[in-house]
Amino acid sequence: MAEMKPQTAGRDTSVTLSGLTLDNPVIPASGTFGYGYEFAELYDINCLGSFSFKGTTKEPRFGNPTPRIADCTAGMINSVGLQNPGLDRVIREELPRLRTCFHKPVIANVCGFSFEEYAEVAAALDKEEQVGLLEINVSCPNVHGGGMGFGICPDTAAEVTRRVKAVTRKPVYIKLSPNVTDIVSIARACEAAGADGISMINTLLGMRIDLRTRKPTVANRMGGFSGPAILPVALRMVYQVYEAVHIPIIGMGGVSSARDVMEMMLAGATAVEVGAANLVNPYAARDIVEELPAVMAQYGIQSLQKIIGGAHHG
Amino acid sequence: MKQSMYTVTSNRPLARDVYGMKLAGDTSAITAPGQFVNIRLDGLFLRRPLSVCDWEADSLTLIYKVVGQGTARLSAMMPGEVLDLLTGLGNGYDMSVSGQAPLLLGGGVGVPPLYGLCRRLVAEGKRPIAVLGFNSREDVFYAEEFAALGVPVTVTTADGSEGVPGFVTDALPEAGDYTHFYTCGPEPMLRAVYRATVTDGQFSFEERMGCGFGACMGCSCHTVTGNKRICKEGPVLRKGEILWQK
Ligand SMILES: Cc1cc2nc3c(=O)[nH]c(=O)nc-3n(C[C@H](O)[C@H](O)[C@H](O)COP(=O)(O)OP(=O)(O)OC[C@H]3O[C@@H](n4cnc5c(N)ncnc54)[C@H](O)[C@@H]3O)c2cc1C
Ligand SMILES: Cc1cc2nc3c(=O)[nH]c(=O)nc-3n(C[C@H](O)[C@H](O)[C@H](O)COP(=O)(O)O)c2cc1C
Ligand code: FES
Numbered sequence: 314m315a316e317m318k319p320q321t322a323g324r325d326t327s328v329t330l331s332g333l334t335l336d337n338p339v340i341p342a343s344g345t346f347g348y349g350y351e352f353a354e355l356y357d358i359n360c361l362g363s364f365s366f367k368g369t370t371k372e373p374r375f376g377n378p379t380p381r382i383a384d385c386t387a388g389m390i391n392s393v394g395l396q397n398p399g400l401d402r403v404i405r406e407e408l409p410r411l412r413t414c415f416h417k418p419v420i421a422n423v424c425g426f427s428f429e430e431y432a433e434v435a436a437a438l439d440k441e442e443q444v445g446l447l448e449i450n451v452s453c454p455n456v457h458g459g460g461m462g463f464g465i466c467p468d469t470a471a472e473v474t475r476r477v478k479a480v481t482r483k484p485v486y487i488k489l490s491p492n493v494t495d496i497v498s499i500a501r502a503c504e505a506a507g508a509d510g511i512s513m514i515n516t517l518l519g520m521r522i523d524l525r526t527r528k529p530t531v532a533n534r535m536g537g538f539s540g541p542a543i544l545p546v547a548l549r550m551v552y553q554v555y556e557a558v559h560i561p562i563i564g565m566g567g568v569s570s571a572r573d574v575m576e577m578m579l580a581g582a583t584a585v586e587v588g589a590a591n592l593v594n595p596y597a598a599r600d601i602v603e604e605l606p607a608v609m610a611q612y613g614i615q616s617l618q619k620i621i622g623g624a625h626h627g
Numbered sequence: 628m629k630q631s632m633y634t635v636t637s638n639r640p641l642a643r644d645v646y647g648m649k650l651a652g653d654t655s656a657i658t659a660p661g662q663f664v665n666i667r668l669d670g671l672f673l674r675r676p677l678s679v680c681d682w683e684a685d686s687l688t689l690i691y692k693v694v695g696q697g698t699a700r701l702s703a704m705m706p707g708e709v710l711d712l713l714t715g716l717g718n719g720y721d722m723s724v725s726g727q728a729p730l731l732l733g734g735g736v737g738v739p740p741l742y743g744l745c746r747r748l749v750a751e752g753k754r755p756i757a758v759l760g761f762n763s764r765e766d767v768f769y770a771e772e773f774a775a776l777g778v779p780v781t782v783t784t785a786d787g788s789e790g791v792p793g794f795v796t797d798a799l800p801e802a803g804d805y806t807h808f809y810t811c812g813p814e815p816m817l818r819a820v821y822r823a824t825v826t827d828g829q830f831s832f833e834e835r836m837g838c839g840f841g842a843c844m845g846c847s848c849h850t851v852t853g854n855k856r857i858c859k860e861g862p863v864l865r866k867g868e869i870l871w872q873k
Contacts, residue, residue, distance in 0.1 A: 344843065351841045351859075354628060367844070375847065375854055378872075380835035382845040384673040391837060396844040396854070540672055592838040593667065593674055595630060595713070 324606040325616040328362070328584050330561055331484035331509045333418060333445045335362035335584060337605060338574060338617060341598045342565050342588035343368050343422035343448065343488075344393065348407045352591070353414035356599050362584060364598075365420035366403075366411065368450050369438065371430050373399035383521040383530035388540025388567070389589055390519050392533035395424050395453070400434050408441055418445020422488070423477070426456040431463075432476040439481035448563070449477055452490040452515045464490040464515075467502035474506035486563060488512035491550055500554040511554055512563040512586070514547045540589040543567040548580045555581025555622050569597060571604035578617060579624040628715050628840050629656035635708045636686065638701075641768040642761075644693045645736065646702050647680070650710065654682045659719025660744035661811070661831055661863050664689070665839035667711040668700050674713065675701075676836050676858075678811070680739035681746060687714075690739040690768070716839050717862045720744050720829050725753055726806025730828075732795045732820055734760040734812025738769055740831060744809055749776050756805060757781070758798050760816065764789035796823040818871060830869060831862045848872075 326337040341352075343365040352358050376396030383390040398407065411419065421438040425431035431449060438444050451464030451473050463469045470487060477485050487503040489496055491514040500511050516537025521530040529535070547566025555562060564582025568574060569590035577585045590597040605617070614620055633652035641647045657679055664687070665674040675697040680688040693702050704710070720740075725748055731741040738759050748755045757773045760783045767789055773780045781798045782790030791798040795812070796819045808828035810820045817830050834857040837845035841859035848855055850868040855861055 347842045347844075351628075355630070375849065376844065379846065379848070381847075382673070382835045382837045382843070384671060387672055389673055389837065391843065391845060393844045396847055589672075592843050593672060595628075595838075595840060595842075 324609045324614070325618070326605050326609070328618050328621075330446060330563065330584055333484060337362045337602050338578065338582075338584040339598055339602045339605070340364055340420065340563065340584055340586045341591055342586035343420075343450070344391075345588040345591045346598075348411045349415050350410065352595060352598075355595055358415055359417060360602050361417075361598055363417055363420055363445065364415070365422050365448055365586060366407070367397050368395050368422040368424040369397055369400055369403050369434055370395060370424050370426070371400050371434055373397065373402065378532040380531055381533070381536070383536065385519070385521060385538065385540070385542065387542035388538055389592070390521060390531060390536040390538050391516070392531045392536030394533065400437055404437065404441060408443060412443055419443050420446045420448050422448045422450055424450045424453045425473075426453055428472060428476045431473050432480050435477040435485070436480040439483050444483060446484045446486060447477065447481060448486045448488050448512050449473060450488045450515065452488070462490060462492075464499065465493050467499050470499050471502040471506035474503045474508045478507040484509040486510040486512040488515060490515045491546060491566075492518045496550050497553050497557045500558050504558045504560050508560060510561040510563065510583075511558060512565070513554065514543075514550055514566045517543055517546065539566065541567045541569055544573060544576075548576060551577060551582050552580040552624065556625065569601075571601050571608040574601060574605065575608060575612070575614070575617075575620065578620050579622070581622045581625065583621050628713055629653065630711065630713050633687075633710050633712050635704050635706050635710065637706055638704050641690065643765040645766070645768055646691055646693070647768075648689045648691070648701065648704070649686060650689070650712070651686050652712070654684065654687050654714065656715025657682050657687070658715060660722070660747055661720035661740045661809075662715060662717045663839070663862065665713040665716055665836070666697075666701070668697050671697050671700070673837065674839060676716070676839050678740040678831070679743060681743040690736060692736045713839060717858060718860060720809050720831075720863050722747060722751070724807055724827070725809075727754060728804065728806045729753060729755050730800060730805035730808040730824075731755055731757045732760075732808060732810040732812070733757070734795060734816040735762070735766065737810070737812030737816070737831065740811050741809060742769055742772060745773060745776055745778060749778065756800055758783065758795045760785075760795035760812065761789075762786065794819060796820060799823055821866065821869065821871075824866075828866045829863050830866065832857050832864060833862065834858075
């Protein structure tokens with residue numbers, strides 16, 4: 314008996330983030346894709362909707378001591394600590410090299426340890442032609458605020474948003490931390506402060522303990538937990554924030570298949586980032602792009618853009 | 628780097644908790660001894676890195692010690708089972724600077740990558756000297772395999788139960804009898820080798836890895852020439868670029 318092949322041709326995978334149209338919603342997440350080169354050795358990364366490059370700070374950073382990585386059930390902990398070459402070298406060396414392997418607009422992930430640093434880094438990356446969108450990671454500790462994360466209270470998250478919006482022209486997406494009591498109030502505050510979109514979620518604070526040494530597995534003791542295990546948490550948060558704001562959401566957390574992408578979009582995400590999955594399967598993002606039309610066909614979806622927030626209706 | 632599937636052709640114990648596994652598959656991405664593979668295992672999220680002990684056009688050998696879940700799972704694999712590997716990872720040893728009489732210093736499961744290196748040095752007409760260090764006689768493996776390459780081999784054991792009592796640094800040839808050195812083993816051994824050797828040399832380091840191919844910054848270290856990723860610009864570092872931490 315001939316197998317029924319669902320019709321995959323003509324499925325529309327494009328989505329639009331604040332005027333920026335992507336061929337598909339699949340975006341490797343910041344910190345899991347470097348500047349793209351390692352992956353470009355394996356496949357043509359231009360098949361991706363976009364990608365978010367490693368978080369940039371003003372000064373070069375080595376990050377935390379090693380070990381920085383711990384394996385977990387269906388996920389991992391990282392305490393990389395925002396290692397990056399610093400704003401100047403990102404602009405002088407990494408972006409020109411990135412241009413040789415990726416020809417679409419890219420997402421610049423911005424980190425800072427003061428309001429001034431966020432504004433300065435964002436303003437500089439905003440001027441880079443290839444940057445299509447700014448993703449502001451507010452999970453960093455505020456060195457002038459006792460080390461408390463900018464993202465853990467609505468006021469400081471809103472202040473970062475205002476400072477960045479004042480000095481940039483490209484869409485500004487605030488990347489929220491899930492390690493908060495009420496993510497909805499923080500998303501609302503960012504929207505009110507002028508954010509063009511929300512990117513969520515960053516990693517969940519976690520830890521592992523090594524039975525042999527009886528010490529925390531990563532040198533920094535705690536780190537960010539991510540990977541397939543966090544998908545339900547991320548979906549729940551995207552779902553809640555979608556109900557509370559009117560700006561687009563880039564959803565992420567545990568996404569590793571085309572089905573996960575569609576779940577995220579039904580919860581309310583316009584586009585979807587893929588993080589830890591890239592580290593274990595370097596082809597993960599490409600595989601998801603390739604699987605999408607067939608999974609759309611299986612569920613009778615013509616246009617992905619039309620399913621955004623679909624789980625909220627009816 | 629290449630991702631592909633490999634079939635286990637043999638998997639047998641070599642010493643206490645240490646196994647040798649042979650795999651059949653595409654080795655075209657492996658370009659130098661001292662490179663490593665990163666292995667995906669059912670039920671574990673992150674891959675596990677292991678040095679390539681030796682390789683041929685369509686097969687490779689890994690030697691591993693069972694220390695946890697991943698290596699325990701590997702030790703239970705049977706011929707015919709299939710594994711997903713990333714191959715051709717890391718820089719590997721630079722053979723072009725070996726001189727005529729390179730010294731190979733291996734400790735425990737740091738010995739494996741030196742075997743593939745040794746075989747290739749011999750094939751180039753070099754006269755390597757091997758010093759292999761273990762804890763005890765039950766832990767010794769591959770001494771005969773090195774000897775079969777026609778290489779002088781000294782075994783050391785920490786408890787003195789076989790060969791020279793002590794560490795590899797207790798059995799170094801005289802200064803002037805070796806032209807360069809290559810080493811791999813636990814970090815305390817690498818530090819001792821750093822202090823005890825008189826020529827330039829190359830050290831293979833380990834670090835806990837997220838990806839193994841340069842994407843996550845999980846494995847960074849400080850060096851004289853700036854930050855390096857152990858998985859990409861390493862695992863082999865030249866003596867002159869090492870900055871010991873702590
Ligand atoms: C580049 C590289 C090459 C390697 N080559 C070899 C090799 O040829 N043969 C070999 O036997 N091993 C090698 N290792 C070490 C090997 O990767 C680890 O032993 C393995 O990942 C442990 O996995 P597991 O799931 O069994 O242990 P886990 O369950 O992850 O951990 C169990 C215990 O092992 C210890 N451990 C875990 N990872 C490491 C590590 N990377 N180094 C030291 N201790 C660790 C932990 O402290 C823990 O107590 C290499 C490591 C690297 C980075
Ligand atoms: C190794 C690693 C490094 C990361 N670095 C950054 C970073 O620099 N900036 C950032 O905003 N998020 C960073 N993240 C978080 C991811 O972008 C993503 O939000 C999170 O991992 C959830 O997605 P996942 O479950 O698909 O991994 C990092 C995650 C990992 C695993
Ligand atoms: S392990 Fe990911 S960069 Fe080295």
